[in-house]
Amino acid sequence: MSTPLNTPAASGFTVRALGPTMGVEITGLDAAVAQADTTIAWLRALLQEHSVICLRGQTLTEEQQIAFSRQWGPLEDFPEEDKTQNAATIYNVSNVSAQGEQLPESDHRVIFQKVNARWHTDSSYRYVPSYASLLYGIEVLPPEVKDGRTGFSNMFMAYDALPAALKARLQPLHMVHYYEFGRRLFPELPPVSRHEREHVPPVSHPLVRVHPDRGFRRSLFMTANAGNEISGLSLADGQALHRELVEHIGRPEFCHFHRWQTGDLVIWDNRAVLHKAEAYEMGRYRRVLRRTTLAGDGPVLGPYSLPG
């Protein structure tokens, strides 16, 4: 494994690879307490290098999760008024109500999780999509249940593996991302509110993302949960191209699937990987995950949007 796995001096942290494609697991780090600046810088560097970090064995109140996340940088607020409880920066990924009752599969909070069973990157429907997400496992599926994992697909590997002609075709193209797309997938969801419509209008982002902080390396930047249309192509051609790319990004050699343990705090780089929530029997098993999201620091840059 490449750098930087050297842990801060006398930290007591243990780091190991999560799998062959990406990700590291850290034990011995308590995210409930304030971290040294050097520890946050080290975690940032790890995320940059490995795209996914799992901090095992956490016990975090909502306030502690927010405090740990804020040490990395500013958080996103969520546009959905009805999926927040105590804080606008918290997103509950759960089939259990705030009162502790399991929700029926017809409940829109459960249906939203089905939207996120498609490959996506969090808040791609914003002009400035997020930097990273932190998802905390409060109540997870029993160990004998084999589904319900969270999948990650490495968009650098996916881009690199594209045929040269397809890379050239993608270079000038943008995908249209919009929050309302979930309603097309699941018309039984309540309509987008005026608040949501005004806060997150449709945006387009380059399909080929250029990363100035990674030596201008290129990756794919797309989603299957917030649109399927390509700006500049006919509807049919754009959707056909989108289908082709969705099939490509699911190839196992780009992917890692995380099986949740209680107390995992999984952090991923939304600029580098896509993720998806694997299905599980939502009517049978309870699951409670809690997300905070780190804001991005600028719009998505493509091959034609570099300064100079």
Ligand SMILES: [Fe+2]
């Ligand atoms: Fe997500």
